[in-house]
Amino acid sequence: MSASRTERLLNLLIALLNTTYGLRRGELRQKVYHDTTSTDVAFGRMFERDKGELRRFGFEVETVTDKGWGSDDPATTRYRIGKDSNRLPDVSLTPEECTVLILAAQLWEHAALGSAAVNAVRKLQASGGLVDAELPAGLQPRIRPAGQAFEDLVAAVHARHPVSFRYLAGSTGREESRLVEPWGLGSRFGQWYLVGHDRTRGAKRFFRLSRLTSAVDVLAKENFTAPPDFNVRAELATLTELPVQTAVVDVRAGSVHGLRRRATAVRGPEDVGVTAAGRDRLSVPYRDAETLAEELA
Structure with missing residues (x-):
C-alpha cells in the first residue's frame, strides 16, 4: 500500500471516528480527499474501496440515512464509525506472559524500537495490565542494534521503495554498490538480515546489516511488488549456520x-x-x- 493511500485511509478513519452525528460524502470529499478535479463517479469508487478497506481492518462503517421532509427535500446519508467498533477487550495477562513482555521490552532497550517498547510497558503498567512478575536471575536479553540503516530499511519495506547502499560482500571481501528491492527484515544467528531482490544480479539475495558500509538511500520515486507468498522467517530459516x-x-x-x-x-x-x-x-x-x-x- 502506498504512503499516500495509507495517509488517506488514516485521515478517513480519524474523521469517521471523531463524529457522533456522521459526515456526508461531500464533507468527507472536502475534508479527507481534497478532490475537486475528478468526477463524482471516480470519487464514489475510491470512497467505496476505502470503506471496504476499513471494514477489512475491523472497523464497521455505519451508514445513517435521514428521510427528507418532502419530495423536494432528498434523503441525507451520513457515515460514521461507532466508538465501540474499534475498542479492544480488556487485557488480562498471566505472570508468565508479563515476564515475557518485560523481557521483550528489555530486548529492544538500546535498539531502534527501544522507546516504543518502553512506552508500551508503561501504558500496561499504568492501566494495571501488568501483574508483579519475577524476572529470571541473571537473564538480560539483548539484540544487536542496527543503527539508522534498520529504520530506513523498515520504512522502505513498508512503502515498497527500492534502496541502494554500499556492501562488504562476505564471499569476496570486496565493497560493492547494491540496488535492492527490500522484501523483509529479520534476525538470524544473532544478526539482522535484509532479504530482497538484487537488481544488479537479477536474483534474491541476503544482506547482513552489519556489513553495510554506507547509509541507505531510499528511492522514494520508485515502487516494486514483493512476491505474494514471501515469508521472511521461512527465508531466513534456509541460511545455514557456520561451523564451530x-x-x-x-x-x-x-x-x-x-x-x-x-x-x-x-x-x-x-x-x-x-x-x-x-x-x-x-x-x-x-x-x-x-x-x-x-x-x-
Missing part, C-alpha cells in the same frame, strides 16, 4: 569473565612457555569471526 571453530586468545589474569565461561580450555601463567607472565591462554569456540572480533573489542 576455535580461537586461541591470551588475556590478562582475572579479566574477561564472559569469555572465560565459554572457553573450552584455560592455561595459566603457571604453564611455563605458554603465555607471558600475568596472562591466561583461552581456547574459545566461535562460529562467526566478525562477531567474535566485536566481542573481543
Whole structure:
C-alpha cells in the first residue's frame, strides 16, 4: 500500500471516528480527499474501496440515512464509525506472559524500537495490565542494534521503495554498490538480515546489516511488488549456520569473565612457555569471526 493511500485511509478513519452525528460524502470529499478535479463517479469508487478497506481492518462503517421532509427535500446519508467498533477487550495477562513482555521490552532497550517498547510497558503498567512478575536471575536479553540503516530499511519495506547502499560482500571481501528491492527484515544467528531482490544480479539475495558500509538511500520515486507468498522467517530459516571453530586468545589474569565461561580450555601463567607472565591462554569456540572480533573489542 502506498504512503499516500495509507495517509488517506488514516485521515478517513480519524474523521469517521471523531463524529457522533456522521459526515456526508461531500464533507468527507472536502475534508479527507481534497478532490475537486475528478468526477463524482471516480470519487464514489475510491470512497467505496476505502470503506471496504476499513471494514477489512475491523472497523464497521455505519451508514445513517435521514428521510427528507418532502419530495423536494432528498434523503441525507451520513457515515460514521461507532466508538465501540474499534475498542479492544480488556487485557488480562498471566505472570508468565508479563515476564515475557518485560523481557521483550528489555530486548529492544538500546535498539531502534527501544522507546516504543518502553512506552508500551508503561501504558500496561499504568492501566494495571501488568501483574508483579519475577524476572529470571541473571537473564538480560539483548539484540544487536542496527543503527539508522534498520529504520530506513523498515520504512522502505513498508512503502515498497527500492534502496541502494554500499556492501562488504562476505564471499569476496570486496565493497560493492547494491540496488535492492527490500522484501523483509529479520534476525538470524544473532544478526539482522535484509532479504530482497538484487537488481544488479537479477536474483534474491541476503544482506547482513552489519556489513553495510554506507547509509541507505531510499528511492522514494520508485515502487516494486514483493512476491505474494514471501515469508521472511521461512527465508531466513534456509541460511545455514557456520561451523564451530576455535580461537586461541591470551588475556590478562582475572579479566574477561564472559569469555572465560565459554572457553573450552584455560592455561595459566603457571604453564611455563605458554603465555607471558600475568596472562591466561583461552581456547574459545566461535562460529562467526566478525562477531567474535566485536566481542573481543
